[in-house]
Every structure is written in structure tokens, then in C-alpha cells.
Amino acid sequence: MKKIIAVTMIIVLSASAFGVLNATDYNYIALNYPDSITTVPNGINNAGTVVGTYNDSSYLAHGFSWNGTTYSSINYPDATGTWANGINNAGTVVGTYNDSSYLAHGFSWNGTTYSSIEYPGAMETLAYGINNAGTVVGFYFDTNGDPHGFSLNGTTYSSIDYPNARGTAPSGINDQGTIVGYYCDSSRCYGFSTDGTAYSSIEYPGSPDTAAYSINNAGIIAGRYCDSSRCYGFSTDSITYSSIEYPGAFDTVALGINDSGKIVGFYTNDHPYFMGGFQGSPLGVPEPATMLLLGLGLVSIVGIRRKIE
Numbered sequence: 001m002k003k004i005i006a007v008t009m010i011i012v013l014s015a016s017a018f019g020v021l022n023a024t025d026y027n028y029i030a031l032n033y034p035d036s037i038t039t040v041p042n043g044i045n046n047a048g049t050v051v052g053t054y055n056d057s058s059y060l061a062h063g064f065s066w067n068g069t070t071y072s073s074i075n076y077p078d079a080t081g082t083w084a085n086g087i088n089n090a091g092t093v094v095g096t097y098n099d100s101s102y103l104a105h106g107f108s109w110n111g112t113t114y115s116s117i118e119y120p121g122a123m124e125t126l127a128y129g130i131n132n133a134g135t136v137v138g139f140y141f142d143t144n145g146d147p148h149g150f151s152l153n154g155t156t157y158s159s160i161d162y163p164n165a166r167g168t169a170p171s172g173i174n175d176q177g178t179i180v181g182y183y184c185d186s187s188r189c190y191g192f193s194t195d196g197t198a199y200s201s202i203e204y205p206g207s208p209d210t211a212a213y214s215i216n217n218a219g220i221i222a223g224r225y226c227d228s229s230r231c232y233g234f235s236t237d238s239i240t241y242s243s244i245e246y247p248g249a250f251d252t253v254a255l256g257i258n259d260s261g262k263i264v265g266f267y268t269n270d271h272p273y274f275m276g277g278f279q280g281s282p283l284g285v286p287e288p289a290t291m292l293l294l295g296l297g298l299v300s301i302v303g304i305r306r307k308i309e
Helices: none
Strands: 003-007 011-014 026-029 038-044 050-055 061-066 071-074 081-087 093-098 104-109 114-117 124-130 136-141 147-153 156-160 167-173 179-184 189-194 199-202 209-215 221-226 231-236 241-244 251-257 262-268 279-282 304-308
Touching: 038 251, 038 262, 061 093, 093 136, 104 136, 136 179, 147 179, 179 221, 189 221, 221 262, 231 262
Parallel strands: 011 279, 038 081, 061 081, 081 124, 104 124, 124 167, 147 167, 167 209, 189 209, 209 251, 231 251
Antiparallel strands: 003 304, 011 262, 026 279, 038 050, 050 061, 050 081, 061 071, 081 093, 093 104, 093 124, 104 114, 124 136, 136 147, 136 167, 147 156, 167 179, 179 189, 179 209, 189 199, 209 221, 221 231, 221 251, 231 241, 251 262
């Protein structure tokens, strides 16, 4: 199994609480951590608190939170990089940090205390999602470098492996305990959902490559799909699929969703190294004045996301 580190940019856009909207139904603005080279919003809770990652002038990765007006840095003690990936309504953040050997470890942070998340016997562990009961999901690499999913409920770890897959990577969980993520076979990748017993594959119609990244309490799933040349975000209620494409973007990816339908993700343009962050709201919904003052900035690498190949 080959591991590829793929950098992810994350953005925030808003979808209707009453249904799934297309890209043309949004107004977009930018989020930029002050004096950062890049800013990547990666998750959002129902209060609108955003977490993500930014790069400083030395390209060192730091986690951050943003409450609508104020940015705060999140740094796992003595880490060589911190990525904040998810947040629940209590404000508990989960993510990943690198140690001095640049190996990845999961963590949770309750606003005061950091706790490491290590799947027993794993070579590396990455935490991505957390629900309001405090259950954490992510994936780990065994000593052979093969990826497996996991959930952590209190102190109990459970492995998650899509049947007959070459690798499984859960990324999100809702309060009903439904977990979503992606898995790969010998030729391509698919999204999936599971209630812990039964597994269902998620495939955007006609796409050769689909990944699911998050699910809200209404069961709406956000993710990305690709055609032969580009990738797009999507949302689905498992029956109807809607594409999300940032206007003028080359690639768009939707990574997280909360109960009001706000989605996080990233977009690229035709420059090979450009990745941009944004926040969007449905047309007709005014943005706070403080948000309108934020300008569009150039963004680059900021997150760890490992793709199974």
C-alpha cells in the first residue's frame, strides 16, 4: 500500500437548511488568518465556530479557531505542525499533529487541555471528526503502512474497515453515530457510510472517484467527486446529488457540513500550486459587516490528508 500525502485547503460555504444548493446559489467571501501565508478553514459547528489550519511565514502549520470576529491559534505542545480538523458544539477540537520525527498523531483539545489520540499499535494516527457525544473518528496506519479507519468512544477504540477494501479512511460522524469517509479498491476510490454494522457505498453518478468527508444530523453528506480531468464538491441526502463548484474554479472540494447546511472545502484555479479558501452564504442572506471587510487572499498548503492509492 502506497501512502501519498495530499495537502488540503478548506473553505466555508453555506447551503440551505431546507435543501441542497448549487454553486450559483451562494455569495462568497474570504477568511484569512492575520499575517498568514495560507489559511484553511476545516470544520464548523452549529454556533458557526470555524477550525482549520494556517501557515506562518516559515510555512509552519498551526491550527486555529475563529468565532466570527476573533482568530485564536491552536498548537499542540512541542509539535512540528498542528492541523485542526473538526469541532463539535461543545467546542472540543480534534486534529493531527506531527512530532519531532514528523510522525502523525491525533489529538483532542477542550479549550484548555490537549490529549493525544493513538490507535493501539499504530504507526501513525490521524483524527478528523467528532460528534456531540464526543465520539472521534479518523484513520491509522499499521506497521505495514496500510490505512484502517477507527472510532474512539471514551477510551474504547474500534477498527473500521470497508469489506474487501485496500484501505479505509473515515472523516466524519453525526450524533446518530453514522460515519462517512472513503475507501479504495485496486483501481479507484468510493465514498461510504456505516452505522457500525452495515456499509453502503457512495458514488456520485458517472464519477470514477468519489469521497465522502462529513455528515450532519439531517443525514446530508458532503464530499468530492472527480471526472477525467477535474474535481467538484457535492452534497447528497443519499438519494439526490448536487454538485458544488466555486465560480471560475478548476477544482472544488467540500469537506465538512453542519446542521444548518454550512459546508467547508477548497478550490483551485489553473495555477498548479494555487488553493483558495472561501466562505459563502445563500443568495439573499446578508453577511455580517466584519466578514465583508475580509479580502480574497492567496492560499497554499495547510493540512494533512492522506489519500489511499
